[in-house]
Amino acid sequence: MSKQIQEAYIVAATRTPVAKRNGMFRNVRPDDMLAHVLAAVVAKVPGLDAHEIGDVIVGCAMPEAEQGMNVARIGLLLAGLPNSVPGITINRFCSSGLQAVADAAARIRLGEAEVMIAAGTESMSVMPQIMGNKISLNPAIFAKEENLGIAFGMGLTAEKVAQQWQISRDEQDAFAVQSNQRAAAAIAAGAFRDEITPYTVRTHVPGDGGTVRVSERICDTDEGPRGDATVQSLGKLKPVFAARGSVTAGNSSQMSDGAGAVLLMSEAAVKRYGVTPIARFCSYSVAGVPPEIMGIGPVEAIPRALKAAGISQGDLDWIELNEAFAAQAIAVMRQLGIDPAKVNPQGGAIALGHPLGATGVIRAATLMSAFQRTPARYGMISMCIGTGMGAAGVFERL
Template identity: 65%
Template sequence: MAKQVQEAYIVAATRTPIGRSHRGFFRNMRPDDLLATTLKAALAAAPGLDPAAIEDIICGCAIPEAQQGLNVARIGAVLAGLPTSVGGITVNRFCASGLSAVQMAADRIRVGEAEVMIAAGVESMSMVPMMGNSPSLSPTIFEREGDVGIAYGMGLTAEKVAQQWKVSREAQDEFALQSHLKALAAQKAGYFADEITPIEVTDRTANLEIGESIATTRTVSLDEGARADTSLEGLAKLRTVFAARGSVTAGNSSQTSDGAGALILASESAVKRFGLTPLARFVSYAAKGVPPHIMGIGPIEAIPAALRYAGLKHQDIDWFELNEAFAAQSLAVMNTLGLDPAKVNPMGGAIALGHPLGATGAIRSATVVHALKRNKLKYGMVTMCVGMGQGAAGIFEAV
């Protein structure tokens, strides 16, 4: 017998601060511990919920190997002290892994197969390199011209987008500057406080004189990447890194990062049973494929599809979290779809805040549901391009 379709509500949404990879505050923190800390924080944000009611944890991770391998979702659940009855599955759609986790969790509830789910995302780019420790592509990819774009580095695909959509270096640098300025303003105003769970980190240094390791503990509560010294002059001096005569630089690209996010989703009956307070309703989701060599345009296809499934137009969306993989692709998406710049990343994006790959979708989902509530807005969207030629978009409604 078919189960009754029901709504899926977000009742808790939290994330870690985002640290710079390799030199940032999470460089020595294992991603499974980072995930576990975030899961515990999400549960603390939903008092009254019986953890035993959680059906499953779906966790996005773009490079699920090494310290974040072996099904990090299940390991995170165990480390967080959740009941052994709570399952865990790790999913990978590269940069949209965390958003896909939210969609999958919502769908389990919407088709009546679960009452409470956790969607999460985690990535340590400090411990696991982009593309993994031993990437291996099928040689057949290089035999067909249309497929070789799968092997392109992400920066090269951004150069292709900049060329085809005629996005200038100056426009990219200006976009990057605005990302930092908006992020710094939002931090100063305290807007991230609702979504960020402060994390305690321990740094160790060697004292060679006494032959001991000195441990110092500090609490981090803000994203590490936003830079007050960013300027157009400084950005203009940066050399291109992906093409000799290109326009994409480290300054107008997203930062490699470490971080995690988690959302608890519940059905209406579970909301009533446990006395939970919904933040938002999950409305719709779409994932679409695009040519791999211009993967950055993925949202151009995914956004209209998600809007169509929801019966909405892009003018109905009050807040867009458009992941800034590169300024070039962000501008190409915005210009092609006619998105209102004032509604796109009002608190900055990945160029300033960082992009911990598989965690970003969950992190930006936490951002948008809290932003809708804080600003008394109705609809928000999270969208991103995806490596190897995809785009994804999810819509949330404040309740």
């Protein structure tokens, strides 16, 4: 007998501030960041019986080293959740966090759980390089020309997108400047304050007479935005992926550290705990594209997610489109005819950073905060994914 699909609601969301790689979180472990947001999101629902949490699903794009060993289970135990709560780490590269939200919602919609947590954590400071501890590509990739894109670095795929969609260097730099200006303005206005759970970084330094002095720093603001960036200053940067290219460090997303978490409930759990949902999970879609132009992935995923949600693109009021690179974000907006005013109103990954597997959940926290401060009804989170994919999730404010 088939079960009736039930609604899944987001009732709480939070995140750490996002740090630059080797910045304020350079000595913070990713499992500690995860534990921090898991404890914080549970605390947002007073009286919640943590034994009811059906699973903790955590996205991580490089689940190895300090963020390996099923970081989801380790993080939830460090957070003080009951031993009875299970945890699983998932990886779909840059959409891992959004995938975690979708998977958690699916468990609730199918009636398999009443309370779920979706989260993401990533420390690009602890990883020796962006591709992890050991790169071991299958030699068969190089046997056929059509498979070579699998081995392309992300920057090179952005160059391919810039060429194919004719995105100029000036356009990319102008987009990057706008991202930084929007993010700086949002920080100044306190727009991120409610979604961030401050993190206290403790540093041990030698003191007099063989003593150890402990200094503390409360981190409560995203570290990446460069409000003083201009087209002129970015124009001085050299391309980093192709000698005659247009993609630079200034118009690409920043390597970052951060974590986020959202708490989801069924309608029955919402009523039982007397909480007011922030949003309803509407739909999620993921689609594949040629690996060498992976940045265009959202062009395929977004229409599918909108169709599944039963709305049109024009119904979207707030769009969190991950800015892996300015070139691909511009190409996606141009290809789909998306209103730029609705995209990343508070800046995107070029300014705010992109801690890979955590980004989807971090941007979910931003969207949930926007829902509570603005009249936006429908919001979407979307991103491109390495090896040629795109993902998109649609949410409705309640």
